[in-house]
Amino acid sequence: MTGFKSSLRAGDADAISALVSGHGRRVGLPATERDALSALLRGRLDDSVSHEQASAGFQQLAERLSSRRLSVKTWITLENLARTVGCFVASAAFGHQAFETIAARGTPNQRFLAAIHQRDLGAASRLWHEATKGVPSEPFWADGGHYLWLWSGAAAGLAQFEETSAFSRVVSGHPVVIAGPAPTSLTTKDLSAESLTARVIMQDVLSWDGDTDPLAGACELAYASRETKNWINETEAWPSLGGFQAVSFRLDQSTAPLPAHDSTVLRAAKDPRRLMLGGSSPNMIPLMVWDVLTVRDVSLTLGGTTFFASQTAYTQGNRRFKHTLAKGTDETGSTGELFERCPTFARHNVSENLTLVANLLAGGALVADEDTTRVASMPVDEYLGELDELYGKDRA
Numbered sequence: 329m330t331g332f333k334s335s336l337r338a339g340d341a342d343a344i345s346a347l348v349s350g351h352g353r354r355v356g357l358p359a360t361e362r363d364a365l366s367a368l369l370r371g372r373l374d375d376s377v378s379h380e381q382a383s384a385g386f387q388q389l390a391e392r393l394s395s396r397r398l399s400v401k402t403w404i405t406l407e408n409l410a411r412t413v414g415c416f417v418a419s420a421a422f423g424h425q426a427f428e429t430i431a432a433r434g435t436p437n438q439r440f441l442a443a444i445h446q447r448d449l450g451a452a453s454r455l456w457h458e459a460t461k462g463v464p465s466e467p468f469w470a471d472g473g474h475y476l477w478l479w480s481g482a483a484a485g486l487a488q489f490e491e492t493s494a495f496s497r498v499v500s501g502h503p504v505v506i507a508g509p510a511p512t513s514l515t516t517k518d519l520s521a522e523s524l525t526a527r528v529i530m531q532d533v534l535s536w537d538g539d540t541d542p543l544a545g546a547c548e549l550a551y552a553s554r555e556t557k558n559w560i561n562e563t564e565a566w567p568s569l570g571g572f573q574a575v576s577f578r579l580d581q582s583t584a585p586l587p588a589h590d591s592t593v594l595r596a597a598k599d600p601r602r603l604m605l606g607g608s609s610p611n612m613i614p615l616m617v618w619d620v621l622t623v624r625d626v627s628l629t630l631g632g633t634t635f636f637a638s639q640t641a642y643t644q645g646n647r648r649f650k651h652t653l654a655k656g657t658d659e660t661g662s663t664g665e666l667f668e669r670c671p672t673f674a675r676h677n678v679s680e681n682l683t684l685v686a687n688l689l690a691g692g693a694l695v696a697d698e699d700t701t702r703v704a705s706m707p708v709d710e711y712l713g714e715l716d717e718l719y720g721k722d723r724a
Contacts, residue, residue: 390421404606414720508632509646608677631697
């Protein structure tokens with residue numbers, strides 16, 4: 329997805345064709361279908377193929393390939409490629425084939441994840457207990473058991489709480505309010521004297537105006553992406569984190585160790601990546617939800633996110649200056665690049681990110697504000713339709 333994002337940003341149709349040709353051959357796509365896929369992607373790039381035409385083309389491609397023995401990863405890659413050019417509803421045709429493949433010949437891990445992402449609590453519970461006999465011995469099944477325990481209201485799975493870390497000592501026993509960057513119906517009335525507010529920090533967004541912010545600028549628990557961590561490191565802004573009780577980073581294993589801080593807990597956040605199919609990665613909001621819910625005795629409220637299914641993804645106080653592009657974001661989170669949001673949504677697999685939180689919300693592991701609840705209760709196809717309208721058809 330990184331290669332496709334770079335090619336789209338550069339407007340390099342030839343690079344897109346080369347990527348489709350090389351990767352498509354390796355995963356077993358016939359030449360005719362590779363050519364069709366390349367033509368659809370190139371056509372959206374130069375706008376010679378409309379969103380409607382491309383959507384129909386992707387759905388037809390999924391139908392033609394349905395008889396071939398493609399891997400789950402290939403189907404999910406095709407799903408995400410359709411999303412790189414904003415064809416979200418059409419992408420579901422490839423996702424459906426991934427689920428069909430898993431049902432026919434998937435591994436126990438894949439079948440469990442498919443049940444999660446098809447929002448089937450009963451099947452997920454059965455598959456977890458069949459695989460573990462109630463005693464998970466692998467990290468995958470341990471994460472799965474904790475997720476299942478949260479989703480089922482402690483009726484299934486097995487809790488795996490973080491008990492002794494500095495972060496758990498900060499958070500345990502408190503109500504936590506996660507405030508995303510979008511508009512929210514939450515106010516200071518939703519905070520108590522014991523509440524801890526969690527937010528995403530970004531370049532030039534390390535505090536919020538107490539007079540205009542709906543939560544009066546409260547933030548005790550900060551979360552940072554890899555990009556933000558790089559900016560903090562490059563600008564030596566570590567001392568500016570002293571106003572938070574804890575700062576948690578979305579990091580990978582290759583990331584350099586975090587420095588020590590006199591007054592603030594700096595740590596790597598718990599990552600729900602194992603709960604996602606096909607190599608997708610979590611957005612910040614699902615990561616925050618999962619991270620907080622690995623601590624015992626926490627009540628969680630979520631607001632300020634619609635998983636991008638609204639025109640305003642970033643309120644004025646949350647818009648960032650992306651130092652890697654030397655551009656600021658608008659209310660959609662875009663810096664104006666062609667299809668910019670779409671490759672990001674594909675790499676992170678927005679429908680999987682939404683489902684991870686929607687299941688937990690439906691199971692009572694957290695509560696949410698009005699807008700978040702509205703989107704989380706949507707059928708996935710309806711949610712993808714909103715993304716089509718917001719990011720696929722209108723490329724501005």
